[in-house]
Structures are given as C-alpha cells and as structure tokens.
Amino acid sequence: MPELETARLRLRYFTLDDFEDLFRLYSDVEVMKYLSPRSREQTQASLIKHIQQWQEHNLGMWAVVHKQSSKLIGRCGLGFLDNTHEVELGYVLDKSYWNLGLGTEASIATLNYGFLTIKLKRIVAIANPQNIASRRVIEKVGMKYEKLAYYYGQDVVYYAISQSEWQPDKALIG
Numbered sequence: 001m002p003e004l005e006t007a008r009l010r011l012r013y014f015t016l017d018d019f020e021d022l023f024r025l026y027s028d029v030e031v032m033k034y035l036s037p038r039s040r041e042q043t044q045a046s047l048i049k050h051i052q053q054w055q056e057h058n059l060g061m062w063a064v065v066h067k068q069s070s071k072l073i074g075r076c077g078l079g080f081l082d083n084t085h086e087v088e089l090g091y092v093l094d095k096s097y098w099n100l101g102l103g104t105e106a107s108i109a110t111l112n113y114g115f116l117t118i119k120l121k122r123i124v125a126i127a128n129p130q131n132i133a134s135r136r137v138i139e140k141v142g143m144k145y146e147k148l149a150y151y152y153g154q155d156v157v158y159y160a161i162s163q164s165e166w167q168p169d170k171a172l173i174g
C-alpha cells in the first residue's frame, strides 16, 4: 500500500486511531451536505472499509494530512462507484481548508496513482449537480462531463477521464 506526498499534503493509510478525526469530519452537516452526515456507528463502518479496501483491491481512501499542521484534514482516493466495477475519485475535506486548492492537489496525486502506478484505464467521478466545489475540482483535473446519471440514490453529474487523456501537467491546482 503506497503513501503519497504532495507539496502541502501527505496521503497516508487510515488506522483505527483516526476514528475521532474522521467522525468530526463525517458528522459535520456542512461538510457532508451532499453525502449525508454519518453517526459514530456509520463512521466506524466507513473507517473499517477505508482500511480493508486497500487489502482487497490495491486502491482505496487515504487519510489526508496537512503537512504544515500535521492535522488529519480529510480523505481522498479511489473506490468503486456504487456497486459497479467502475473506479471513482472521491474526496472530503474539513471546511477550514476549502478553496485553497487542496482538493485538487489531493485529486491529482490520486489520479497519478490510479493511472501511473496501478495502470487503470479509466477513472470516473460523480457529484450532486449543485455541488459546485466538487464539480470544479473534477473539471480542474481534466475530467470530461459525460452524462446525467443516478447513483447512491440521487441524481448526479457523471464525469470521466481515460489513462491516455490524463495530463497531470495541465491540471490546475489553484
């Protein structure tokens, strides 16, 4: 299982000790507006899934650590889109760190891992149509809008990018 580093972030594996930090994030109504806030039990189940998915599939969610403060400020990585075999990019960051380019920075590292390390052919991303920040991150990393779709019980916009289209130098962090 790899750990990644970017200019401002360390993407490391989750451990059970991350529960309180993850719960603070997953129970925050504003942060989880488009994903639904999670209870302690749901967060514990998510944390276990974040840990186990790596062991089963060589991909998963990293804990996002802000290097300057050493704080766990979110999670980002790859997963399987709503019971399909498609691999999706996903991210959640603490609201104190929004709009600094960190979501994009973590996403670029994730796509580099997906395309260059584990050689995926295609990665997708979905968002609630009203989730402007998420859509902006998806667009900034160069993913292309394909369709309106329905996943996780909601209407979503669906974007994708193929390995041959991935150009990390063109992704905009700012």
Ligand SMILES: CC(C)(COP(=O)(O)OP(=O)(O)OC[C@H]1O[C@@H](n2cnc3c(N)ncnc32)[C@H](O)[C@@H]1OP(=O)(O)O)[C@@H](O)C(=O)NCCC(=O)NCCS
Pocket: 030, 031, 032, 034, 035, 091, 092, 093, 094, 097, 098, 099, 100, 101, 102, 103, 104, 105, 126, 127, 128, 131, 132, 133, 134, 136, 137, 173, 174
């Ligand atoms: C989605 C998320 C990870 C983005 O992280 P981030 O670090 O703020 O992302 P970035 O700073 O890289 O980019 C955000 C972009 O959205 C833009 N943006 C944010 N809110 C906006 C708004 N209300 N209107 C217009 N643009 C907005 C920012 O200006 C920025 O674009 P820019 O660089 O062109 O100026 C963060 O907002 C988050 O954790 N949201 C809650 C969880 C979530 O919804 N996850 C996604 C589920 S699909």
